[in-house]
Amino acid sequence: MPPILTYDGIKVTFGVLATVGLYSVLYRENKFYRFFEHLFLGLAAGWTLLTIWVENLKGPWWDLMVGVAPEKAGDPGGNGNWAYIILLPVGLMGYMVFSKKHNWMSRIPIGLILGLWSGQQIQIWYNTYGKQIAGTAQPIWPTTWSSLTVPNYDTLQLSPEALAAARSQVYLSQAITNFLFLMTVVCVLSYFLFSFDAKSKLVRSASGLGRYLLMIGFGAIFGSTVLMRFTLLIDRMYFIWIEWFNNVILNRS
Amino acid sequence: MEGNKTFGDVLQSLPKQVLYIILIVFTSVPLFFPVKVPNQPLESSIDLYANLMSVKPGETVLLASDWTNSTRGESLGQFNSVMRILMRRGVNAVIYSTGDPQAPRVAQDAIAKLNVERIAAKQPEYKRWENFVSVGFFSNGEATVNGMATSVRSSFNGKKDFAPGRGLTDVFESPILKGREKVADFPLLIVITGSKTSNITVERLSGKVPIAFAVTGVMGPETGNFYQSQQIVGFASGLKGLYDLEGLMEDGVNNPDKSGNVVVKSSKYGPIPGFPGEKNDGQGKRYYPTLHFAVGLLILAVIIGNVGMFLSRSGGRK
Numbered sequence: 344m345p346p347i348l349t350y351d352g353i354k355v356t357f358g359v360l361a362t363v364g365l366y367s368v369l370y371r372e373n374k375f376y377r378f379f380e381h382l383f384l385g386l387a388a389g390w391t392l393l394t395i396w397v398e399n400l401k402g403p404w405w406d407l408m409v410g411v412a413p414e415k416a417g418d419p420g421g422n423g424n425w426a427y428i429i430l431l432p433v434g435l436m437g438y439m440v441f442s443k444k445h446n447w448m449s450r451i452p453i454g455l456i457l458g459l460w461s462g463q464q465i466q467i468w469y470n471t472y473g474k475q476i477a478g479t480a481q482p483i484w485p486t487t488w489s490s491l492t493v494p495n496y497d498t499l500q501l502s503p504e505a506l507a508a509a510r511s512q513v514y515l516s517q518a519i520t521n522f523l524f525l526m527t528v529v530c531v532l533s534y535f536l537f538s539f540d541a542k543s544k545l546v547r548s549a550s551g552l553g554r555y556l557l558m559i560g561f562g563a564i565f566g567s568t569v570l571m572r573f574t575l576l577i578d579r580m581y582f583i584w585i586e587w588f589n590n591v592i593l594n595r596s
Numbered sequence: 597m598e599g600n601k602t603f604g605d606v607l608q609s610l611p612k613q614v615l616y617i618i619l620i621v622f623t624s625v626p627l628f629f630p631v632k633v634p635n636q637p638l639e640s641s642i643d644l645y646a647n648l649m650s651v652k653p654g655e656t657v658l659l660a661s662d663w664t665n666s667t668r669g670e671s672l673g674q675f676n677s678v679m680r681i682l683m684r685r686g687v688n689a690v691i692y693s694t695g696d697p698q699a700p701r702v703a704q705d706a707i708a709k710l711n712v713e714r715i716a717a718k719q720p721e722y723k724r725w726e727n728f729v730s731v732g733f734f735s736n737g738e739a740t741v742n743g744m745a746t747s748v749r750s751s752f753n754g755k756k757d758f759a760p761g762r763g764l765t766d767v768f769e770s771p772i773l774k775g776r777e778k779v780a781d782f783p784l785l786i787v788i789t790g791s792k793t794s795n796i797t798v799e800r801l802s803g804k805v806p807i808a809f810a811v812t813g814v815m816g817p818e819t820g821n822f823y824q825s826q827q828i829v830g831f832a833s834g835l836k837g838l839y840d841l842e843g844l845m846e847d848g849v850n851n852p853d854k855s856g857n858v859v860v861k862s863s864k865y866g867p868i869p870g871f872p873g874e875k876n877d878g879q880g881k882r883y884y885p886t887l888h889f890a891v892g893l894l895i896l897a898v899i900i901g902n903v904g905m906f907l908s909r910s911g912g913r914k
Contacts, residue, residue, distance in 0.1 A: 395733075471799050571834055
């Protein structure tokens with residue numbers, strides 16, 4: 344059977360149609376694009392609903408509440424625990440946000456979620472930034488002048504002890520890097536001093552430099568974003584030309 | 597008027613459809629002619645590979661698969677490379693998703709394709725239930741990962757997967773999850789993601805289990821912070837990270853090839869073997885050279901646009 348008539352062939356062909364349909368908006372807004380956009384949204388919404396029931400509600404809540412009947416001889420099944428029903432009215436209260444009269448009820452589950460969320464924040468903040476703040480404390484003065492730059496450890500024939508000792512040194516190039524890093528942190532932080540009018544020339548200069556350093560950082564992030572977008576396009580082209588045209592149409596996989 | 601356009605104006609007013617067609621050509625043609633791009637793996641990629649290779653055969657790792665087809669260009673290749681390493685080393689995986697409802701299905705499809713590849717190469721199948729379990733999707737990533745910090749068993753309570761001959765069965769009856777209660781019972785947690793689930797994981801599990809990431813290029817800079825401050829043990833970022841990983845799978849680290857050359861050197865590790873002769877190439881080898889052509893086109897377009905603007909402003913009419 345030709346690959347295009349197999350299940351995989353039909354699936355890939357439909358995927359190509361959808362890809363071309365969605366990219367057709369680059370030419371101009373059209374019905375072909377709208378069809379596939381709505382199809383995609385409908386599929387995603389339907390899949391999400393199903394997944395939330397199957398994965399999040401049925402096993403971890405419904406089955407635990409009503410119990411599971413034995414499917415065959417020897418299967419112990421499972422007893423239900425009706426205490427789980429308490430979760431149902433709490434969850435339904437969230438939907439009261441759509442009622443003008445009873446929307447106060449929605450604040451109860453929202454309050455619970457906010458409370459749980461807030462309680463986690465101290466630990467989250469420390470876990471995220473604690474080590475990063477500690478890592479900011481870098482030595483800015485060299486501890487050795489034996490070499491101005493960091494030696495290439497990979498090519499050094501040293502004993503493990505000597506290698507560890509060499510690694511523990513701060514070389515001039517490292518000290519300069521650390522200084523630039525520390526200076527960047529301080530300057531960028533000074534840019535966010537909004538609570539008072541900074542009259543000191545030093546603070547104003549640091550703040551101005553901080554703004555440029557931030558822009559350099561954003562530029563680097565934007566650059567990696569562009570690379571990622573290109574990769575997504577390349578993947579679509581691979582899908583069309585290799586997975587469909589080469590493998591399905593030309594049958595050359 | 598069209599006739600009054602200067603050369604600078606013409607350079608700045610190329611129809612966008614023409615640019616799109618040129619871009620499609622630049623991102624399509626090189627796919628048919630993959631070339632090897634000289635590469636030096638990043639330290640973060642070497643650390644990821646070393647940590648994956650340090651997990652003992654028969655052990656079980658946690659694998660958060662939080663990507664879907666929307667980031668397939670980067671994430672599928674990363675997932676395939678990580679899974680190939682785990683499969684070849686006989687490491688089991690507990691796969692869960694907190695990023696997207698589609699993620700578990702996408703991961704299962706990817707494993708199915710890898711199994712076809714393994715069977716064709718006369719390698720043992722990576723079996724569901726015996727080698728990996730799919731715990732499925734959790735709609736609240738923050739609460740789930742927070743729960744995992746206390747008890748993996750409680751977080752995965754009520755989750756089922758297909759056991760051979762038994763149908764849907766509690767995941768904790770799987771041999772690979774026997775006796776595992778806490779996150780510390782797992783030697784490694786790998787997060788393959790195209791969303792903020794990597795941040796959620798660090799926020800709640802940092803210090804409790806070694807964490808490694810495979811993230812998209814957009815997330816590379818912020819993930820670098822976690823790596824520099826040793827909150828994660830290694831990571832692969834975007835296509836470059838994937839290309840690194842595929843190269844490391846071929847060459848290993850401090851691992852001499854047949855002619856005695858060591859391709860990738862690192863003073864942090866002893867010899868770590870690769871998998872020469874096996875299928876290590878994938879999206880990385882296909883896409884990375886193509887990306888260079890696309891970026892080259894982008895730079896060219898920026899230069900042309902700037903030259904056009906300069907000529908227009910300097911009033912150089914023909």
